[in-house]
Amino acid sequence: MSSPGPTATVVPKTDGTGMRGAGPDGEHRSRAATVVRVRVDGMTSPRPAGPADSSPNRFAARAVDLGAVKEAADARDRAKEEAVSGAPVALAAPVTAESFEQDLVVRSTQVPVIVQLGSSRAPGSDEMSQAFASSALEQTEPASWVFRYVDVDTVPEIAQAFGVQSVPTVLALAAGRPLTSFEGVQPPEQTDRFISAVLQATAGKLPGLPSTGEPAGDEESPADPRFTEAAEALDREDYVGAVALYDAVIDDVGAPAEDVSEAKAARATAVLLGRSADGSADDIDRMLLEGRRREAFDVLIDRMRTSAGDEKDAARTRLLGLFSLYDPADPEVIDARTRMASALF
Structure with missing residues (x-):
């Protein structure tokens, strides 16, 4: 989509070492080491790369997170527990650093989550978030998606974790991963088309929100052990073995649609990692690996x-x-x- 209006720019600042994200030892720098400020000046900044973990940084660079295979299963378990509790789900709500995992990671294992990262200082941002919220709240039960808003002035670390370069930016999440996105302000008719495209792409692939008061989670299947085996193969740098395990899930006619979708995404990155390991990767492969x-x-x-x-x-x-x-x-x-x-x- 085009971006007709001006946007604000998220500008990461380093801790004085000139580095962001993971250090040479693979450990991630603390939030205190990084400050993110928002300016409405048209400037852009490099998209930061970050390692996989249970924080917002798992989405850095928008690459498929192979290390999150077990976390995805854990997220499904948490969604299952929530379903048993019968707690109602807000169809439109703000996101905080504390609610990030539940509101985005866990929720997107149930339905698509459309997230706007915005600022009241960016012209048109508030109006677009209101349009998304209205569309979400107008749904009849069972709701097929939810809207979440991230104020980059309040929780800038989430904006940095997503690699956002300007605000407003809108992302669609499904099965714990970014699906698609756009930058800039769009009119309601365009945001409605975006919602429709996301719902079409995810139709039949997610279980849906739990019904209030019904222990829907009791009927969920346990996590497929082939994902754990594939993760172990990747740890051994056995990319051929990992691809074979993902193929087994994809070809399994009895596998849940969510598992098949997850296996396809993980398989793609396993193939690319294999090319990188054997020296056959080119610039295109490297772009894909970087998200x-x-x-x-x-x-x-x-x-x-x-x-x-x-x-x-x-x-x-x-x-x-x-x-x-x-x-x-x-x-x-x-x-x-x-x-x-x-x-x-």
């Missing part, structure tokens, strides 16, 4: 537009190979396929 999927698609589509003959065919073949790594219903994949088709002629 820069749209950028990787854009590079190949631009190459198709500006080339001919064998070079154009090679770019097309590479794109099709990338598409096969991801869910065909993913909005970014659908968009890239459409743009690839126009680049063919």
